[in-house]
Amino acid sequence: MPKNLYDTLLDVSKSSMIDAGDMQTAGLLILTAAIHGLGIQRAGIWLLTEDKQAICGKMLIDGDDCKLDSDLCLARSDFPNYFASLDSERAVVANHALTDPSTCEFRDTYSIPHGISSMLDAPIRHHGIMLGIICCEHQGEARVWTNEEIAFVSALADTYGRAVSAAQRNDYERKLQEINSQLEQKINERTEGLQRALENLHTAQAKLIESEKLASLGRLVSSLAHEINTPLGIAVTSSSHCASELKKVQQLYRNEQLNEEEFAQFLQGMDDGLQLINHNLTRAAGLVRDFKLSGAIHIADDQEVFDLRACIELSLKGLQPLLRKHQIHCELLPGSAQPFNGYPGAIAQIITNLITNSIHHAFAATDQKHITITLALEAEHIHLIYRDNGCGVPADIRDKIFEPFFTTARRTGGSGLGLSIVYNLVTQKLGGLIELAEDQSRGAVFIIKVPTAR
Structure with missing residues (x-):
């Protein structure tokens, strides 16, 4: 590729305008580079409709005149040979535009009125899909497009595809920002609702835990009461027995009928009874102590x-x-x-x-x-x-x-x-x-x- 074409292409590729997402600025830069590099006066960007049944002018530079979003559209039904060439998704190289099979259909309606003798159309692709073309039009004597010039225009078309990606990315970012803004608002609203619900839940949870603590202590009290009843019952029974035996001995003593054998039996019975009382009261006291400590831990x-x-x-x-x-x-x-x-x-x-x-x-x-x-x-x-x-x-x-x-x-x-x-x-x-x-x-x-x- 000649140095002038290479330098021009490098300047375009390095330009921040291509990745800025502004399609008009990027398009003007690319068309200006094509005009400067090829030494022509007319160049345009044409984009296919979604159904690919027509191609419409997006941007056209003709000398000092620049048109954006032209209302000129070419229908497939009117120019079948040209669209057949586009369907191949290769560059349309018409050295003699008036007679070339791909472009001769434009002879009377477009080429002759604008003095166009040669055309070079390079396909614009985005993610592998053809979106349209960069159309370079030579006026005056017919010219033969060189391979270097074809490669140059094709590279500019690929660069336009890069600009499309940047524009889509900017559009996605804008939509994402809008969605994020809406989402943040919804999240804030729902967060407030969840915080209120969480506060209510924490309150309810605290009440449930306290209720369960009291229920646990209630079960402990019930079990302890049943457990204490046994040693206390034994102690009470033994105490009553000791009191009865004491009254019996007292009566025998008053009646001067108490002998040594009966008194010895009484002392042995009292000793056994008091030991039984002491053992069971100690057991009950231990149960109460353990319960007090366990209850203190629970609360x-x-x-x-x-x-x-x-x-x-x-x-x-x-x-x-x-x-x-x-x-x-x-x-x-x-x-x-x-x-x-x-x-x-x-x-x-x-x-x-x-x-x-x-x-x-x-x-x-x-x-x-x-x-x-x-x-x-x-x-x-x-x-x-x-x-x-x-x-x-x-x-x-x-x-x-x-x-x-x-x-x-x-x-x-x-x-x-x-x-x-x-x-x-x-x-x-x-x-x-x-x-x-x-x-x-x-x-x-x-x-x-x-x-x-x-």
């Missing part, structure tokens, strides 16, 4: 550093009456103390709800009922593994068990809140996660992972 809402293992052990002590009532053996597997920065009340609530869930759902067909809890430290996270030997969680409900109000025990009084509260306490209060183990064939296994510090 504790302040974050603090505490021994997680000791907290769970104390929670299990408070739950012993409930576990004995249902004949469940529950143990925390041995291990060292585990410092934890969190909420003891949340831990107690989690343990209580998991055990309650096992009682309601796991052991209907199990004779020897066992629950084990394991603690392990892994990479600044504590893994709490809760396992029972019940029926396990059926596969068809595993993705629903943490949903609020979902329960399979509605008829027996299940609220569907126990595991939902566990999930919220673990994920929100403690910043961890809870999941079901894949294998549920030998009972339910819950894996809780929480960071040691927050």
